Amino acid sequence: MSEFLFLYRLPADSPDMPDSARRMQERLEKWTAWFKELESKGALRTLGAPLETRGAVVKDGGRTVHDGPYAESKDIVLGYTIVQARDLAAASAVATGCPVLTYGGMVEVRPIRQM
């Protein structure tokens, strides 16, 4: 079994915000069901956390600090989770069920290095 970092991304310029109580309810239900499913499949390594959209970018050897974190990125990272799967193909298959895909987002699947 290998571990994978799932990064949930939304386009920064046109995030699809739920504009009604019904859509909010549905979105929360979908996410809750998704994490439950990961857990019951034994795929959930670390639930992870949601991330604030604001933050900072430190670069140029520390000489430059930008407001960000998406100063030079097209995406907002909503949050992350660590998933356990046989290989990259299996992890990607798991990611296809992620609710973020239903509203214009994407899941970045990154194998965590073992050694």
Added chain:
Amino acid sequence: MTTALPDEHFFRRESGRLVATLTRILGVHHLALAEDAVQETLASAVEVWAFRGVPDNASAWLMTAARNRAISLLRRERTARRFAPEIGRLADAEAEGEGAGAAEPGLPRALQDDELRMMFSCCHPDISEDAQVALVLSLLGGFSAHEVASAFLVTDAAMEKRLSRAKKVLAGSAGLFELAARDFEPRLSAVHRALYLLFNEGYHGASPDAVVRLDLCREALRLVTLLVEHAPAATPATHALAAVLFLHAARLPARMDEAGELTDLARQDRRRWDARLIARGLDLLEASARGDEVSEYHLEAAIAATHALAPSAEETPWAEIVKLYDALLRVRPSPVVALNRAVALAELEGPERGLEALGSLSGAGQLARYPFYPAALGELELRRGRSAVARKHFRDAQRLARNDAERRFLAQRISATRPPEPQGAVPRPGSRAPTDRP
């Protein structure tokens, strides 16, 4: 790991409460900003709660988050300095723990209820009835313009226009409606009317989306309950209106299945009526019987209760129902009420008398586009054995049908007219009372 999900009303309730409270603190002229702050707050709560679960004190959590969001939106405005007083009020509200259920000293609880005041504000006399209902859905129920548009079968653009015009009226008014105002009584009538229309839109409306329609009915029940629970608004007429809505809602599971298929009152499986809602409706009707006011809602609730208590369509006390419709017609002389009276009369005195009453119905012109008028003619003709005439009426009705559920329902009635039954055949128990208007 995430905890239990909130109940299905959660986001509606919170959205309405947050918009109302922020609007009261900021002033109605900041309505749009309050709406933005609430939408952003709830959307971001969804992202956090997806991981962390819904906190126990979710309401207080949201109120604090919405207030902070409003402050940051105000600061972002180019003229932020001008909004110093608003920011101050938001901060004061925070300090007083408002929104976490704390009371403002010296005011009765009802006067603090921002949602109620918002409901009364939406029913401003300068806003048309249709727009009042749309506004209630948008501001108190957290419906998007798109959802309201689909409930009313108008384009998104038309609904956005209707809503923004109505919001402009509201934002231009002096403040949220004061429940102690002199014009409380007439405003309460307008609120009744709006909730009645809101429920009706869900119950009889034209939207093909069964889920949208159920949402409308549920929202009407939620808001009328709010009225019943708050002393100044909890008049006998309010109780009677609530009784009407609960008694009709009790029939929903039998009236419309998950696929949106319709079944009329006579053919409904009464075991599927919601006994809990009927009991609630009957309690409300009893509570409405004080003072000497007999409102249209009292009469309508009495009709609905009579149906609810009848063990079957055949055992309905039709004489009682006709009498109640006569009284209702005097208070609300509408052609739809007259139509329902004629149908009840047919049950009591035979289809010929019903057809006579339908024929001489005043205001029939207003029913020209109403599919259940020809449908009623069809049912009664069918019952006197004139299948061909009945079929023609059902076809007329089908042409007027406003959605697929109505079209399928009428197609089923058309097929009931053939094979032609022999003259004088005993009508099947299924071919009775055609409509199910409240």
